[in-house]
Amino acid sequence: MFPQSKSGKFGLLALCALSGVLAGVFAAGPAMATDGSEGDNLAAYEARVVAEDGLVLRIGPSTHYRVVGSKEYGSVVGIVCRVKAERIEGNPVWYKLSDASYVWSSRRDIVRDGEEPRWC
Template sequence: MFPQSKSAIFGSFALCLLSGVLAGAVTAGPALASDDGEGETFAAHEARVVAEEGLVLRAGPSTQYRAIGSEEYGTVVGIVCRVKGESIEGNPVWYKLGDASYVWSSARDIVNDGEEPRWC
């Protein structure tokens, strides 16, 4: 076996370190900042999924919109704003999530961890 040079060992270490940093950035979770569509960025609010069966993410604030994904019970999501939509069990408030896909979810399945998000 041939001995490796110090630069080869350092290069391998740097590559491993960079891979770990990138993996951490990709799996860090929902973004907690968003663009309001007019170029202004604002912080999203954190909330936790409390629906035991999980959360169905939809393309709009109604069950008439197609399902485009889901989140499991206990997942923390970022809320950009809230809007009135289809009333589910007497609650018409839906949240627009800030996970870059801008999907909607019924407020009855999410517990907001702070103050209420602004209206869209």
């Protein structure tokens, strides 16, 4: 399969090098796909923040998850999909944004044009 030297080590070295290259390609692939502003292209829906206090972004769909940022009043956010999770003020719907953060919002806090985002 692989060329071998008299010591038999060449084939093993080639296999190790090839597996290292493939591992690097697969590990870097997802990071490159979502790097920078290209993440906004993943959003199927856009919405505008109309909550006067803005929205809190978290790493998961619950207040138990760490806060990773916020969106100010008037910001446009890309929504990928929605999930049912922790119920806040009677509403269990959280939105997954194009930057992979999650945000809870009453329907009064985000204005969307068109249909509801798909379920994740």
